[in-house]
Amino acid sequence: MKHFPLSSRLSALFLVAVALAAIFAPWVAPFSYETQDTANTLASPNPANWLGTDRLGRDLFSRMIYGARVSLFIGVATTVLAILIGTVYGAVSGYAGKRTDNLMMRIVDVVFALPDLLMIILITVLMGRGVTGIFIALTMVSWVTVARLVRGEVLRIKELTFVEAARALGASHARIFVREIFPNLVGILIITLSFRIPVAILAESTLSFIGLGISPPFSSWGTLANDGWTAVKFYPHLILFPSLAIFFTILAFNFLGEGLRDALDPRT
Amino acid sequence: MLLYFCKRILYGIPVLITVATLTFGIMHLVPGGPFDTEKKLPPEIIANIEAKYHLNEPLVTQYFLYMKQILQGDLGPSYKYIGRDVSAIIAETFPVSLTLGLCAVVVILGLGIPGGIVAAYWRDTAIDRSCVFLATLGISVPSFVLGTVLVWGLSHKLHWLPPALWEGPRHVIMPAIALGAGFAGYIARLTRTTILDVLAADYIRTARAKGLSEPTVLLKHALKNSIYPVVSVMGPLVAGLVTGSFVIEFIFSIPGMGSFFITAVTNRDYPLIMGVTLVYAVLIVLANIVVDMMYAWLDPRVSLGK
Numbered sequence: 001m002k003h004f005p006l007s008s009r010l011s012a013l014f015l016v017a018v019a020l021a022a023i024f025a026p027w028v029a030p031f032s033y034e035t036q037d038t039a040n041t042l043a044s045p046n047p048a049n050w051l052g053t054d055r056l057g058r059d060l061f062s063r064m065i066y067g068a069r070v071s072l073f074i075g076v077a078t079t080v081l082a083i084l085i086g087t088v089y090g091a092v093s094g095y096a097g098k099r100t101d102n103l104m105m106r107i108v109d110v111v112f113a114l115p116d117l118l119m120i121i122l123i124t125v126l127m128g129r130g131v132t133g134i135f136i137a138l139t140m141v142s143w144v145t146v147a148r149l150v151r152g153e154v155l156r157i158k159e160l161t162f163v164e165a166a167r168a169l170g171a172s173h174a175r176i177f178v179r180e181i182f183p184n185l186v187g188i189l190i191i192t193l194s195f196r197i198p199v200a201i202l203a204e205s206t207l208s209f210i211g212l213g214i215s216p217p218f219s220s221w222g223t224l225a226n227d228g229w230t231a232v233k234f235y236p237h238l239i240l241f242p243s244l245a246i247f248f249t250i251l252a253f254n255f256l257g258e259g260l261r262d263a264l265d266p267r268t
Numbered sequence: 269m270l271l272y273f274c275k276r277i278l279y280g281i282p283v284l285i286t287v288a289t290l291t292f293g294i295m296h297l298v299p300g301g302p303f304d305t306e307k308k309l310p311p312e313i314i315a316n317i318e319a320k321y322h323l324n325e326p327l328v329t330q331y332f333l334y335m336k337q338i339l340q341g342d343l344g345p346s347y348k349y350i351g352r353d354v355s356a357i358i359a360e361t362f363p364v365s366l367t368l369g370l371c372a373v374v375v376i377l378g379l380g381i382p383g384g385i386v387a388a389y390w391r392d393t394a395i396d397r398s399c400v401f402l403a404t405l406g407i408s409v410p411s412f413v414l415g416t417v418l419v420w421g422l423s424h425k426l427h428w429l430p431p432a433l434w435e436g437p438r439h440v441i442m443p444a445i446a447l448g449a450g451f452a453g454y455i456a457r458l459t460r461t462t463i464l465d466v467l468a469a470d471y472i473r474t475a476r477a478k479g480l481s482e483p484t485v486l487l488k489h490a491l492k493n494s495i496y497p498v499v500s501v502m503g504p505l506v507a508g509l510v511t512g513s514f515v516i517e518f519i520f521s522i523p524g525m526g527s528f529f530i531t532a533v534t535n536r537d538y539p540l541i542m543g544v545t546l547v548y549a550v551l552i553v554l555a556n557i558v559v560d561m562m563y564a565w566l567d568p569r570v571s572l573g574k
Contacts, residue, residue: 113283117511118548121533125541126294202410209412210518210530225412229519232416233424240420243413251408 008259011252018249022068029062033219042235052237054227060238063224064245070131070220071246075201078138079193082200085139086146087189093147094154095177105151111144120203121212129215134207138200146192153188157181187264194257198250205246221246273561280553287549288338288542292331295538321347334542343543348535354543357528362547364434365524368447368516369509371440375448376455376505381491381498383452384459389486391464399456406453411512415446415519432521439520447516451505455498462494469493499562506555510548 021028030050037057045052051060093104111119120137127133157163158181166180207213208222209229216223221242228238309317318324321344322333337344343354387399422442423431430439466472467490475485513526521527525544532540 110283110286113552114287114545114549115507115511115552117514118545121514121529122291122294122541122545125533125536126298198408206410206412206515210515212530212533225416229416232420236420236424239416243410243416247409247413250410251404254404254408 004259004263007255011255011259014248014252015256018068018245019072021065022072025065025069029059029065031059031062033063033066034058034217035062042231042238044235045237051241052235054238055231060224060241063219064221064242067219067221067224067242068245070214070218071201071205071222071249074131074134074138074204074214074220075197078135078142078200079196081139082142082196083146083189083193086143087150087185089143090147090150090152091154091177091181091185094151095158095173095181097155101151105148108144108147111141116141117203117206120207124207124212129213131214131218134204134213138203141203142196142200145196146189149188149192150185153185154181157184191257191261191264194253194260198253201246201253202250272564273557276557276560280557283553284546284549288335288546289331291542291545292334295542296327296330298536321345338546343546344539346537346540348532348537348540354539357540358525358543358547361523361525361528364522365513365517365526368440368443368513368522368524369506371444372448372451372509372512373505375444376451379448379452380455381459383456385463385486385491387456387460388463388467396460400460403453403456403460406449407457409449411446411450412515412519414449415442415516418442418446419519432519434520434522434524439522443516443520443522446519447509447512450512451508455501458497458501459494462497463490466490466494496563496567499559499566502562503552503556503559507552510551 035058037053037059039057040049040053041055041057043049043053043057049059049061051064053059054063089104089108093101096104119141120134123137123140124133127136163176163180166176171179204213204220205222205225208220209226211226214220214223219227224242225239225246228235228240228242232239315324322330325333334344341355343358346352346354346357349357383399383403387396387403390396419431419442422428429442433439472485472489475489480489510526513524514530515526516522517524517526518530525547528540529544531537532544
């Protein structure tokens with residue numbers, strides 16, 4: 001980690017701050033996310049309501065902190081699960097090789113044939129639009145990218161001499177995978193994690209923005225942006241702040257990913 | 269070349285059948301039907317409706333009926349837009365989405381490639397850094413954020429461009445920019461990297477030593493050899509434009525296939541959902557074939573049919 005650029009350090013700091021605010025939302029947020037103040041609707045940003053209030057008089061800043069819970073949870077949890085599934089699948093496919101590999105990759109190709117967002121929409125039609133539905137749909141779509149990546153890496157690593165040496169010494173397949181191959185995958189998996197989380201956050205917020213994503217009582221940043229969209233002409237703050245939150249979070253994950261890639265990937 | 273083309277088309281068919289089967293399966297597993305209304309309908313009417321749309325037949329029969337219809341180019345009647353066929357709706361909305369997509373491609377190539385060339389040529393200068401910064405910004409900003417900012421700034425505040433609808437060339441500008449900006453940033457960074465590689469090559473030094481002008485060296489010699497990676501990402505780009513158009517058409521109230529798809533999903537209009545999904549699948553399969561052909565045509569080292 002000798003060369004970790006400033007943009008990546010600042011991004012990491014920003015993401016930690018957002019994550020802490022989301023986790024400790026009830027203590028951080030000045031108001032509850034559902035408290036309505038009907039005397040104070042559609043207020044512009046002011047000292048009491050830092051980012052203004054919506055049409056029901058709910059404090060936007062507090063709603064965004066609670067929204068961070070949904071947005072970050074979906075982004076991080078689906079990516080972690082997708083990486084677990086993708087790693088196991090890709091590793092088995094790459095390690096087995098030959099016909100097993102061929103067959104397993106055909107299945108991946110089918111999932112790849114349609115664009116992600118289209119697939120997610122179709123799956124949420126089946127699963128429902130709650131947090132669970134979006135969660136399952138996002139995971140089902142994103143594991144294939146990881147599987148392809150891991151398979152490629154395993155194909156490369158399994159031909160290297162130290163793996164051959166372990167095999168010559170009579171190590172079992174499980175031992176070769178866990179002790180010889182897996183440690184060489186950790187770096188690339190961490191980088192993938194950092195680059196896939198913003199993709200998941202973007203997908204969820206886009207869905208919620210067009211009204212096909214998270215539905216009440218939960219609200220993510222995308223849902224908040226969708227709420228604000230109808231009033232963009234007169235109350236731009238309602239859409240501006242949630243959009244900025246999404247934008248900065250995605251930007252921060254990308255900067256962090258670039259820093260991690262330069263520091264961890266032996267190929268660069 | 270022709271043989272390869274036919275072969276690729278044949279390979280595309282199983283993909284399309286899988287997509288058709290999957291969407292059919294998903295649509296029929298869903299709880300709740302398109303005719304569930306607030307008011308309870310009399311059972312005779314429900315029976316009539318189901319008979320009309322063959323919903324009373326066994327699922328297997330419905331499946332084969334559907335497949336047969338598709339082969340005849342008939343995507344069935346829409347459940348929600350009474351009296352209209354899905355094919356007719358698609359025929360009407362597809363040109364709109366296609367126009368939007370092509371305008372976005374103009375934005376992508378028009379901004380991306382020149383941006384990449386300029387950044388690479390003046391590498392490590394302020395020009396390079398600002399180009400790379402803008403490209404990173406373009407990649408990171410979600411299209412709906414850019415779209416809403418454009419609507420708010422250029423329409424509501426400055427009144428330069430119309431905020432919505434589809435009534436002439438002035439209505440295309442903002443949607444095309446919002447749809448294309450992200451990919452333009454990506455293409456710019458890609459072009460910059462490949463041009464940097466090419467500019468270090470021996471034949472560029474030879475070209476300069478012969479006394480060719482800088483524009484000739486850059487545009488004729490360098491660009492020609494650095495365009496392949498750009499062509500190879502055009503396939504995924506078509507897929508990205510398809511899903512991007514859902515959001516953009518929603519924001520700008522454009523009567524294209526994407527906004528009809530979203531409405532169809534909310535209305536549970538199964539034939540329309542399946543029809544639009546199939547059209548997208550065909551589009552993407554075709555785009556990938558075209559990209560492969562272009563690749564082979566541009567780069568003589570790639571051979572087809574093997």
